[in-house]
Amino acid sequence: xxxxxxxxxxxxxxxxxxxxxxxxxxxxxxxxxxxxxxxxxxxxxxxxxxxxxxxxxxxxxxxxxxxxxxxxxxxxxxxxxxxxxxxxxxxxxxxxxxxxxxxxxxxxxxxxxxxxxxxx
Amino acid sequence: xxxxxxxxxxxxxxxxxxxxxxxxxxxxxxxxxxxxxxxxxxxxxxxxxxxxxxxxxxxxxxxxxxxxxxxxxxxxxxxxxxxxxxxxxxxxxxxxxxxxxxxxxxxxxxxxxxxxxxxxxxxxxxxxxxxxxxxxxxxxxxxxxxxxxxxxxxxxxxxxxxxxxxxxxxxxxxxxxxxxxxxxxxxxxxxxxxxxxxxxxxxxxxxxxxxxxxxxxxxxxxxxxxxxxxxxxxxxxxxxxxxxxxxxxxxxxxxxxxxxxxxxxxxxxxxxxxxxxxxxxxxxxxxxxxxxxxxxxxxxxxxxxxxxxxxxxxxxxxxxxxxxxxxxxxxxxxxxxxxxxxxxxxxxxxxxxxxxxxxxxxxxxxxxxxxxxxxxxxxxxxxx
Numbered sequence: 001x002x003x004x005x006x007x008x009x010x011x012x013x014x015x016x017x018x019x020x021x022x023x024x025x026x027x028x029x030x031x032x033x034x035x036x037x038x039x040x041x042x043x044x045x046x047x048x049x050x051x052x053x054x055x056x057x058x059x060x061x062x063x064x065x066x067x068x069x070x071x072x073x074x075x076x077x078x079x080x081x082x083x084x085x086x087x088x089x090x091x092x093x094x095x096x097x098x099x100x101x102x103x104x105x106x107x108x109x110x111x112x113x114x115x116x117x118x119x120x
Numbered sequence: 121x122x123x124x125x126x127x128x129x130x131x132x133x134x135x136x137x138x139x140x141x142x143x144x145x146x147x148x149x150x151x152x153x154x155x156x157x158x159x160x161x162x163x164x165x166x167x168x169x170x171x172x173x174x175x176x177x178x179x180x181x182x183x184x185x186x187x188x189x190x191x192x193x194x195x196x197x198x199x200x201x202x203x204x205x206x207x208x209x210x211x212x213x214x215x216x217x218x219x220x221x222x223x224x225x226x227x228x229x230x231x232x233x234x235x236x237x238x239x240x241x242x243x244x245x246x247x248x249x250x251x252x253x254x255x256x257x258x259x260x261x262x263x264x265x266x267x268x269x270x271x272x273x274x275x276x277x278x279x280x281x282x283x284x285x286x287x288x289x290x291x292x293x294x295x296x297x298x299x300x301x302x303x304x305x306x307x308x309x310x311x312x313x314x315x316x317x318x319x320x321x322x323x324x325x326x327x328x329x330x331x332x333x334x335x336x337x338x339x340x341x342x343x344x345x346x347x348x349x350x351x352x353x354x355x356x357x358x359x360x361x362x363x364x365x366x367x368x369x370x371x372x373x374x375x376x377x378x379x380x381x382x383x384x385x386x387x388x389x390x391x392x393x394x395x396x397x398x399x400x401x402x403x404x405x406x407x408x409x410x411x412x413x414x415x416x417x418x419x420x421x422x423x424x425x426x427x428x429x430x431x432x433x434x435x436x437x438x439x440x441x442x443x444x445x446x447x448x449x450x451x452x453x454x455x456x457x458x459x460x461x462x463x464x465x466x467x468x469x470x471x472x473x474x475x476x477x478x479x480x481x482x483x484x485x486x487x488x489x490x491x492x493x494x495x496x497x498x499x500x501x502x503x504x
Contacts, residue, residue, distance in 0.1 A: 031157050031354075035428050035454070055428065055429045057158045057354065057355075057453055
C-alpha cells in the first residue's frame with residue numbers, strides 16, 4: 001500500500017511497517033541536499049513529531065513522523081550520500097522504517113492519485 | 121507586503137521565462153534559483169560565468185555643487201571612514217556609512233567618475249541611505265555640498281566567473297583592459313554602459329549598469345554565450361560567503377562597528393589616528409579607539425568539523441557543556457566549492473584566533489567548529 005501526506009512524504013506499508021521518504025516534488029522544492037539527520041532506531045514518535053532534518057545549500061527543513069510508531073531501521077546510505085534522495089527519492093532515497101502503532105490509521109492518508117491532484 | 125507593493129526589476133519577465141523560482145527580497149520579486157539549482161549555479165559561476173540581476177540595488181550619483189569633485193569627496197568623507205579624496209578617477213573602492221555610535225548603516229561601493237561620484241548601495245538600505253545623504257550633505261542639509269541624484273532608469277547586472285571577461289568582451293572588447301576595481305563609462309550597442317571590474321562572488325567579473333530599455337537584450341546577449349548561465353540569489357549568497365564577504369543585515373548592522381566586523385582594511389591610514397584627515401566621520405571616537413585597542417568582539421570565519429551546516433543565529437559556546445553562549449553565527453551555509461559547511465560569526469576578541477575550537481548549538485546539539493581564515497575559497501580577482 002502506497003500512501004502520501006500533505007507534507008510530501010510517501011509511505012510504503014507492508015505488514016504494519018511503513019518505509020518513509022519524500023516525494024520527487026518535495027526534492028525539487030528543496031534542491032540539492034547536502035546533509036541528512038535521521039532518528040536513531042528505537043525512537044518512538046507520535047504523528048507530527050520532528051523525525052528527521054534535511055539541509056540544502058541554503059536552508060534546513062524538518063521531516064515529520066507521518067504516523068505514530070517506532071523507528072526500526074534508518075537508511076545509512078543517504079547519511080553517507082544525501083544526493084541519493086535527489087536522484088531516487090521514491091526508491092534508494094528512503095529515510096526510515098516505522099513500525100506503526102496502529103496500521104489502520106494509514107487508510108486515511110492520500111493515495112497516489114489524490115497526491116498527484118494535490119501537487120497539480 | 122502585498123503583491124501590489126512588490127517591485128519588479130526590468131529583468132523580471134526574463135527571470136520567469138528562464139524558470140526562475142521567485143521570492144520576495146528587499147521589496148522585490150527576485151529569483152532564488154533557476155532550474156539548474158543553487159549547487160550547480162554556484163559551481164558554474166566558479167568554473168565558467170554566472171549572470172546575476174542586481175537591479176534591486178541602489179545606484180546613486182553625487183555631483184559637487186561647486187563643480188569641484190574634491191568638494192563631493194570631502195563631503196562624503198564626513199559619512200564614511202574611507203579615503204574618498206585619494207580615490208583616483210576611474211577607480212572604485214569599498215566603503216561603509218557609519219552612525220554616531222560607530223555602527224554600520226550600510227556598506228557600499230564608491231567610484232570616482234571624474235565629474236562626480238557613483239555609489240552602489242544595498243537594496244534594503246537604499247531609501248535610508250539617500251535620506252541620510254540628503255540630510256547630511258545634500259539639499260536637505262544646512263550647508264549643501266552635493267546634488268544627490270538617484271538613478272531610476274538603469275538596471276544592474278553582475279557577470280562573475282573566469283569566463284566573464286571573454287563573454288563581456290564580445291560586446292565591448294575594451295573591458296579586457298580593465299583590472300579589479302576599475303570603472304569605465306563605455307558606449308555599446310546597448311547604450312551607455314557603466315562598467316566596473318568587481319562583484320561579490322570572489323571571482324573576477326564585472327558589474328554593468330545598463331539603461332532599462334536595453335537590459336533584457338543585454339542579458340540575453342550575455343546568456344547566449346555557452347559559458348554564461350543565469351544565477352539566483354541562493355548561489356549569490358553561498359558564493360559571497362565562501363569569499364568571506366559580509367551581507368548587510370546578517371553580518372553587519374547598526375550595532376556592529378567596522379573593527380568588530382574585521383573591515384579595518386577598508387579604513388585607509390589617512391582617516392586613522394595620525395593621518396592627514398583622521399576621524400571626521402560618524403562614530404570616529406569609538407572606531408579610532410577600536411583600531412588602536414582592538415574591539416571587544418570580532419567577526420571570524422568558522423568551519424564546522426562535521427557535515428551538518430551551522431546556520432545564522434546559532435549560538436556559539438566556548439566549551440561543549442557551557443550554559444551561556446559567548447558568540448553568535450551570523451551567516452552559515454554549505455559551501456559547494458568548499459564541499460563542506462562554512463559560517464561566519466562574532467566571538468570575543470580572546471576567542472578570535474585562528475584555530476580556536478568553539479561549539480555551535482544546532483537543534484539542541486553542540487557541534488564543534490574551528491575559527492578559520494577567510495576567504496574559505498581562494499579569491500580570483502584580476503589585480504594586474
